[in-house]
Amino acid sequence: MDKASYSMTEVGATSSISQNKIIIQGGEPLKGEVVISPSKNAVLPILAACLLQHEGQTVIPIAPNLTDVQTMISVIEHLGLRVKSKPPSLLIENAGIQGNEPPYKLVRKMRASILVLAPLLARQGRAIIALPGGCAIGTRPIDLHLKGLSAMGADLQTREGKIEAKCSELTGAKIYLDFPSVGATETLMMAGVLARGVTMIENAALEPEIVNLAQFLNAMGGKVQGAGTNVIRIEGVRYLRGTVQPIIPDRIEAGTYMVATAITGGEAVLRNIEPDHLQSIIFKLRETGTEVECESSKLYVKAPETLRPIQLRTMPYPGFPTDMQPQFTALLTKAQGTSLIVETIFENRFLHVNELLRMGARIQVEGRTAVVQGLSRLWGARVRATDLRAGAALVIAALAACGKTEITGSDHIDRGYENMVAKLSAMGASVTRR
Numbered sequence: 001m002d003k004a005s006y007s008m009t010e011v012g013a014t015s016s017i018s019q020n021k022i023i024i025q026g027g028e029p030l031k032g033e034v035v036i037s038p039s040k041n042a043v044l045p046i047l048a049a050c051l052l053q054h055e056g057q058t059v060i061p062i063a064p065n066l067t068d069v070q071t072m073i074s075v076i077e078h079l080g081l082r083v084k085s086k087p088p089s090l091l092i093e094n095a096g097i098q099g100n101e102p103p104y105k106l107v108r109k110m111r112a113s114i115l116v117l118a119p120l121l122a123r124q125g126r127a128i129i130a131l132p133g134g135c136a137i138g139t140r141p142i143d144l145h146l147k148g149l150s151a152m153g154a155d156l157q158t159r160e161g162k163i164e165a166k167c168s169e170l171t172g173a174k175i176y177l178d179f180p181s182v183g184a185t186e187t188l189m190m191a192g193v194l195a196r197g198v199t200m201i202e203n204a205a206l207e208p209e210i211v212n213l214a215q216f217l218n219a220m221g222g223k224v225q226g227a228g229t230n231v232i233r234i235e236g237v238r239y240l241r242g243t244v245q246p247i248i249p250d251r252i253e254a255g256t257y258m259v260a261t262a263i264t265g266g267e268a269v270l271r272n273i274e275p276d277h278l279q280s281i282i283f284k285l286r287e288t289g290t291e292v293e294c295e296s297s298k299l300y301v302k303a304p305e306t307l308r309p310i311q312l313r314t315m316p317y318p319g320f321p322t323d324m325q326p327q328f329t330a331l332l333t334k335a336q337g338t339s340l341i342v343e344t345i346f347e348n349r350f351l352h353v354n355e356l357l358r359m360g361a362r363i364q365v366e367g368r369t370a371v372v373q374g375l376s377r378l379w380g381a382r383v384r385a386t387d388l389r390a391g392a393a394l395v396i397a398a399l400a401a402c403g404k405t406e407i408t409g410s411d412h413i414d415r416g417y418e419n420m421v422a423k424l425s426a427m428g429a430s431v432t433r434r
């Protein structure tokens with residue numbers, strides 16, 4: 001991956017983040033190349049896990065410049081860590097944690113802030129953190145994080161919207177997760193790595209971001225086995241040191257550009273991808289007739305003459321990711337027939353549908369199922385991104401729509417897409433920010 005290109009994108013991203021509206025003139029097929037950024041969902045827990053290291057510096061050679069990453073950096077800085085260089089290359093020094101309560105103004109911005117709870121408990125024996133609460137896509141409780149920590153000896157009280165956690169020492173335990181929660185698996189891995197004895201997480205999440213976190217914990221001196229399978233075994237150690245940790249490519253960003261290419265009748269090459277992580281997305285895209293070929297870290301995608309309708313069900317990894325459901329909903333409005341989408345992970349993740357309807361889509365939602373009638377003639381409209389992937393779906397629909405679309409709430413998009421306007425423009429789209 002070309003490091004220089006990230007320095008350029010950083011400048012672009014920083015200047016565009018303050019502008020809140022994305023304007024797209026639809027109808028241009030996406031052509032050319034796009035470099036996929038490192039994964040948001042991998043770098044966030046790794047930054048939180050820097051709280052665990054007793055000495056030394058951690059280097060993340062390339063991190064994405066996203067508002068969520070900036071928020072997590074602010075959280076760990078507030079807790080005493082020094083982040084000595086900013087994206088794309090991060091150098092994090094832990095010369096001692098200060099305090100145990102990240103400020104609410106940061107925590108409320110991002111659900112992933114909850115990931116500092118376990119490291120604070122492990123290192124400080126005490127943590128106070130505001131409940132991340134519900135957000136647009138569902139209620140998103142954290143009961144599995146808390147049940148696991150409690151089994152490891154933490155005393156947890158919820159008062160006035162805050163979790164107050166303390167322990168004299170975390171001890172290893174056998175924990176069965178009722179659902180393979182990504183966040184709960186990450187919390188318990190971070191708790192287990194410095195706990196006394198052995199922690200077993202059963203029905204653990206299998207996501208590639210879990211494996212990336214395990215690589216980091218092990219490179220720091222931890223003993224984590226089985227990440228990427230549904231049983232993770234962690235033998236507690238007493239001491240962790242800084243290291244160098246590469247971040248995996250963002251599979252959801254890659255999927256988003258694949259779908260954007262398919263809906264616009266385009267043809268593109270994605271660089272810096274990990275094909276293994278994209279299998280379900282590639283499989284479902286091929287079912288629509290889209291051509292997809294991979295060659296090591298490069299992926300070629302070509303839109304078909306006509307898109308075929310498909311059936312889709314979101315599932316934990318390696319199933320089809322919920323974070324790609326809104327983008328596929330947009331894509332399937334253009335298929336030649338009726339598609340069925342079932343969202344099984346979040347109970348309220350069809351908020352993009354109302355906005356797509358304003359653009360001419362024909363979609364009916366009944367509970368967790370959306371019926372998408374194809375061959376819609378999409379037209380430009382004023383629409384609002386209600387969350388990150390809803391925003392991505394609107395961008396995708398706008399690229400294929402007739403006329404101009406104005407998307408407000410683009411700060412949601414900046415949480416997870418590095419320099420999206422510049423990347424799409426370089427592929428021939430007519431996109432600006434205002």
Ligand SMILES: CC(=O)N[C@H]1[C@@H](OP(=O)(O)OP(=O)(O)OC[C@H]2O[C@@H](n3ccc(=O)[nH]c3=O)[C@H](O)[C@@H]2O)O[C@H](CO)[C@@H](O)[C@@H]1O
Binds near residue numbers: 041044139
């Ligand atoms: C920063 C990050 O990595 N975010 C990802 C992570 O979120 P996150 O880690 O929050 O997602 P989880 O896997 O924990 O959540 C999945 C489901 O489990 C439920 N649940 C979760 C925890 C808990 O204690 N109790 C409980 O009931 C949630 O409400 C949801 O219905 O995985 C999601 C599912 O792939 C992705 O959509 C998010 O992009």
Ligand SMILES: C=C(OP(=O)(O)O)C(=O)O
Binds near residue numbers: 389416
């Ligand atoms: C839901 C997402 O992120 P988060 O868990 O940070 O809200 C996402 O990345 O689509």
